[in-house]
Amino acid sequence: MLNQKKSLLHEHKLKLRWFTAISTIPLLAVVSAFGIIPQSEIPFDLNQKVVENLVLPTHAHDSVATGTFWRSERVQRGDTVDELLRRLNVDDPAASQYLRNAKNPDSLQHLPVGKNVQAETLADGSLVSLRYINSAGKQVITENRQGRFETREAELQSEKRILVRTGRISSTLFAATDQAGISDSAAVQLADIFSGDIDFHRDLRKGDHFSVIYEMNYSNGEPVSTGKILAAEFINQGHAYQALYFESSPGHGNYYSPDGHSMHKAFLRSPLEFTRVSSGFSLSRFHPILNKWRAHKGVDYAASIGTKVKATADGVVSFVGNMGGYGNVIMINHQSPYSTAYGHLSRFATGLHKGQRVQQGDIIGYVGQTGLATGPHLHYEFKINGVHHNPLNVALPDAKPINPAQKRQFLASTSALKEQLNLLDSKQLAAAN
Ligand SMILES: [Zn+2]
Numbered sequence: 001m002l003n004q005k006k007s008l009l010h011e012h013k014l015k016l017r018w019f020t021a022i023s024t025i026p027l028l029a030v031v032s033a034f035g036i037i038p039q040s041e042i043p044f045d046l047n048q049k050v051v052e053n054l055v056l057p058t059h060a061h062d063s064v065a066t067g068t069f070w071r072s073e074r075v076q077r078g079d080t081v082d083e084l085l086r087r088l089n090v091d092d093p094a095a096s097q098y099l100r101n102a103k104n105p106d107s108l109q110h111l112p113v114g115k116n117v118q119a120e121t122l123a124d125g126s127l128v129s130l131r132y133i134n135s136a137g138k139q140v141i142t143e144n145r146q147g148r149f150e151t152r153e154a155e156l157q158s159e160k161r162i163l164v165r166t167g168r169i170s171s172t173l174f175a176a177t178d179q180a181g182i183s184d185s186a187a188v189q190l191a192d193i194f195s196g197d198i199d200f201h202r203d204l205r206k207g208d209h210f211s212v213i214y215e216m217n218y219s220n221g222e223p224v225s226t227g228k229i230l231a232a233e234f235i236n237q238g239h240a241y242q243a244l245y246f247e248s249s250p251g252h253g254n255y256y257s258p259d260g261h262s263m264h265k266a267f268l269r270s271p272l273e274f275t276r277v278s279s280g281f282s283l284s285r286f287h288p289i290l291n292k293w294r295a296h297k298g299v300d301y302a303a304s305i306g307t308k309v310k311a312t313a314d315g316v317v318s319f320v321g322n323m324g325g326y327g328n329v330i331m332i333n334h335q336s337p338y339s340t341a342y343g344h345l346s347r348f349a350t351g352l353h354k355g356q357r358v359q360q361g362d363i364i365g366y367v368g369q370t371g372l373a374t375g376p377h378l379h380y381e382f383k384i385n386g387v388h389h390n391p392l393n394v395a396l397p398d399a400k401p402i403n404p405a406q407k408r409q410f411l412a413s414t415s416a417l418k419e420q421l422n423l424l425d426s427k428q429l430a431a432a433n
Contacts, residue, residue, distance in 0.1 A: 068120045068128050075115045081108055084117060091125025098149040099130070099142065106134035108142075116222055133222070158219045160227060164420070166428055169208040173200055174276050176210075184276060185226035186214045191274040193229060193243045193255050196265025196399075198236050199392065200274050201301055210234045211424040213417060228253075231417035233425060242421055244414040248406055258418050260402035260410055266313050266335070267396045268360060271342060271380050272301050272367070273308035297388035298343070298381040305346050305376045307367040311358040312340055312382075312391075320352050326379065327371025330364050335397075339386070343379035344371050 073087045081100045090096070099108045111117065111132060120128040127149075130142040134153070142151045167180035177187035190212055191200045198204075215227025233242045243263045247253040255263035315334035323329050326343035330352065333339045346368025358364060369376045382391035402410050 068122060070118055070120050072116055072118045075111045075113050075117065077113050079113075084108070085119070085127075088117065088119035088121075088130075089125060090119050090121055090127050090130075092121075092127045094147075095127035095130075095142075095144070095149060102151065106136075106140060108132070156219055158217065158224075161216050161218055162213060162230065163216050164211070164213050164424065166211045166424055167209065168428075169204055169210075170206055173204060173274075182212065183216070183223070183226045186212060186229060188274060189214070189226075189229045190232055190234070193232055193263055194234050194236075194241055195268050195270065195274070196263060196396070197241050197269065198234060199269035201270050201272055201303075202299075202392070203236055203269070205237050208234070208236050209428055211421055211428070213420060229255075231414070231421055233421045235425075240425070242418065244410075244417055246402070246406075246410050246414055248403060256402050256410065256414075258414070260407055262399040262401055264399045265396055266360075266399055267338075267382075267391070268310060268312040269391075269396075270301070271309050271312050271340075272303055272378060273310055273363070275307075277304065277307070298341070298379045299391060301367075301378040301380065303367045303376065303378055305366070305368050307378075308363045309342050309345065309365045309367060309378055311360060311362045311364050312380075313338065313360050315340075315358055317352060317354055317356045317358060317364075320348055320354055322370070325372035327373060328365070328368065329371075332358060332364075337385040339383045341379075341381040341383075343381070344369055344373040344377060346370065346376075 069089070071088045073084060075084060082096055085092075085096055085099070102108065104110075108117070108130070115132055117130065117132045119130045122128060126144070127142075128144055132140055133156075134140045137156065138153045139156060140151060141154055142149055165177075165180045165182045165186075167176040167182065169176045173191060174184070174187060177184075177190070182190075190210065191198075194200075211233045212229055213231040214229040216223050217225045217227055228245065229243075230245045231243065233240060235241075241263075242258050243255040244258060245253050246256055257263060309330075311332055313332075313334045315332040315338075317330060318333045318339070319329065319331040321329070326341070328345040328348065329341055329343040330345065330348065331339065331341045342365060344367070345365040348365045349363055352364055367376055367378050373379070380391070382389050382394065384394070
């Protein structure tokens, strides 16, 4: 019990730090914070200690000013009103009594299992407001109005929340993002942002860890869609990469390292599309044929037939067709002196032809096992001046850094996010030790 109290205190402190940090981000006009810890559908673990949600209600008052805390819980089997309120951190006998005595069919005590209930409290646990969606799809709001509780119905409200999640790799990226409660869309974005630096099919190691700050769109407290990642950090094999979102013009944003270099590289680290299914093959990186790079001058990616293959950089197709041991192969000339090849494909993208201009990330074909292939895999070659190189070891050229005229604006608008990443990182380190 004592421990629990302590950890609650700790959480509150963390949230207060969040208020100060996040409120300095200029694009967020009205800021409120929801401490939604832990989410009841996710088992509690070390990661959850640092899981915090920040919420930006479009409708609500500014809880930075009022010093209130939001929590979210799902109704569980056998819950009583008191038990649910306890999990919501509500310590308010008058509120408990009011909510227990409410008799209508949509009252708190009649909510079905799985319903999401959110409570806003003061630091001492007294209830400011409570809300959930009733059977008619309306929001039910109970509020403390000068010491008296009142309940009213309101129309659905949508809001954008900023979620903060951290995770640690034990097998695949998706296993880690699942455990951290990160949506698939955010997981794919995360892999995409770092795709110029990390090959998520081959480079991941147990103990790699990450932090991600991203937008989630909510309707009445229920997540409905993932927005964009605002900032992320990935520590891969001891090397830390940070990415910050910055809009150089309205609606046109990119990811940059804290010193202003574009995260977008001239080449992707991996030619395979990263999905929940393809990521499962990351464990097969120790496939014996992978170690024979010198012998066959390429990198092999074990993947299921049909996995999408991407052009790793902008270029012009120099060959599409069948060629001996390569089977179905595509060759692309990129900016001089680079060229790439993709072999053993089951098929090509519709209409792909010699002389066609492709852009980085374009789907050009699909994994197969045509030609001399013992199993389904992609054979990928990377050449400089016609000489094979192991792309895993080559320092690849960067895309253009941030415009110097915008450097100051970039640093100012991303400093709070960067601060958060560093804070999350230090907390992760503390949790791991
Ligand atoms: Zn090969």
